[in-house]
Amino acid sequence: MSPRHPLIELTVARFREFLREPEAIFWVFAFPVLLACALGLAFRSQGTPDVLVGVLRDGTAPHAEMVSALEQVTGVRVRVVDRTQADVALRNGAIHLLVVPGTPVTYELDASRPESRVGRFVVDEALQAGAGRRPALPVADRLVTMPGSRYIDWVVPGLLGMNIMGTGMWSVAFSVVNARVRKLLKRLIATPMRRRDYLLSQMAARLIFLVLEVGLLLGFAVPVFGIPIHGSWLLLAALCVLGAVAFSGLGLLVASRAQTIEGVSGLMNLVMVPMWVFSGVFFASENFPEAMQPFIALLPLTALNQALRGVMIDGSGVMTLLPQIVILATWMLLSFTMALRLFRWR
Amino acid sequence: MTTIPASDTTRDAVRGGADELVALRCTGLVKRYGDVLAVDGLDLEVRAGECFGLLGPNGAGKTTTIEILEGLNTADAGDVELLGRRWATDADALRQRLGIQLQETQLNDKLTAAELLRLFRSFYRQGPSVDALLQMVGLEAKRDAWYGKLSGGQKQRLALACALAGDPELLFLDEPTTGLDPQSRRQLWDLLAAYKQRGRTVLITTHYMDEAQVLCDRVAIVDHGKVIALGTPLELIASLGAEHVVEFALAEGKDLPSVAVLSALPGVRRASIQDGRGTLIVAHLHEALPALLASVADPDAFTLLTTHSATLEDVFVALTGRQLRDA
């Protein structure tokens, strides 16, 4: 068989090299799936977790009646504790709220814990009702389950974004710097190979990995956890490609001058770690102060995660996601332009 | 040797004085790295069809020179012309016609010999098939072995095959046998000798004088970025004016005769003393040896006394006062 076009041969070579690297396979393919599994298990229950309530045994009033009253309330788990147990349990979160029977009934809680505040509200409501209080205003609850409201529904798009960033940057940067260290880049430009073909082959190989890694993660998470995809699959695919190309550009930029693997690893962490923290992979970036939000919004991973969640959870269309698409495309153009200008072949 | 001034105006100035085709010519090459003058006004002319050697110690500027010729490095001054073309205007066409082996390339560890050759072959418009390349360097049995699993000699042979992938008119080899065991070196020499038969031009650098002597039609000895001698290996050795070399040393405490005394001995062309070791370049061994023995009062004082036929190494020592291998 005679050799095909250099672009094809370079891409095939890159792809083969990757497949023969077991560690790379693990980090790119197995790790995200394992992570999704772990998170899925940890957050598998729906709705809010039970409130854990302790009732003090030696209060000035008997506790038995109060315990049986609270046991009727859904979402509340009650146990009877003595003073020393109570202090320990409050401290380590084994109970969220301690009820001390007496007049008045005393609630002991750490107000900085959301569960404790919820617990106080739920318990107080039950005890007041038991004591005969009637609501001043008639109210009714209608319980609805919002699609995509579970943590796993929210975190899977984040994992997808993180994976697209990680493998995009790593696979390009590592391969380029490794070739530079081994003087392989110099050897390649001593042939008639077009430099453009080499860089394009990195992209092409990256897109092949992308299909595999996105396919695997979604192919696993969608049926196993019942992750909804409300928007268009086509848009989702296009966003993955856009993200992958943008992060390959960043990878190329990071790798454009680095002369050692250690050097490029350091740079890579400098770029990626802030995004792991700020861009809403595991927890919402809205947790950070208001003043930081404009900057966080401009990070490429923030844009990618928002866009992926938009399609998967909210079923958003292209027009809604335009800001994120523009941010990603800008990163892509900037990083490629700079990388090509800075790139060193030797 | 004939030197012709390089012409800047005519692109096809490829005819040398003796009407021989010139494959490569460079004039006045200079390359400076900070305070180091790596190449210091170097001129070369390589004729079509010859195997030309750049022989010199480590740090002499061989790699810098050959990479400038290969268009991988830029000179601070000087002019390079190969196959009648220049890098500034004809880089693409030149790349198709050159074969290059760098001093320290490592190919992809996890690609096989055949996969790597296929890749390199795809860059060229014409050239031998992958199987033919494997056969040229005797690696048919290693076709499907990963590069990372090959021995040093096999890696160098594969690198040579990659350099041959475009059926080059001009082949550049930078220290192709450095670090190889003697058997692998010999194997590579055989391959190159066979390649030479096909009338292609080769420019090879080496710091092994035996390699230059075996392979090269002509040799330029390079030191500190300059050509200090040029000619066929036989011419260079003959320039010593003698065919034999006597090396000797005396036991500690015994005084060596002075250089002046040694030079004046019958049959001795040149004498030098370095690190307590004397070297005589000798035209007539049967005269010089008895005279040397007689000039040392105590014949038992010799701890070393050897003779050998003169080599390029001796030419280098005679020119620089240093050994090639540890210069």
Ligand SMILES: Nc1ncnc2c1ncn2[C@@H]1O[C@H](COP(=O)(O)OP(=O)(O)O)[C@@H](O)[C@H]1O
């Ligand atoms: N990239 C570089 N930067 C600084 N100095 C260099 C560089 N390349 C070569 N040199 C110096 O130039 C001189 C010639 O080196 P080189 O051409 O590699 O010699 P050789 O190949 O004959 O061993 C040496 O002193 C070397 O240290």
Ligand SMILES: [Mg+2]
């Ligand atoms: Mg060298």
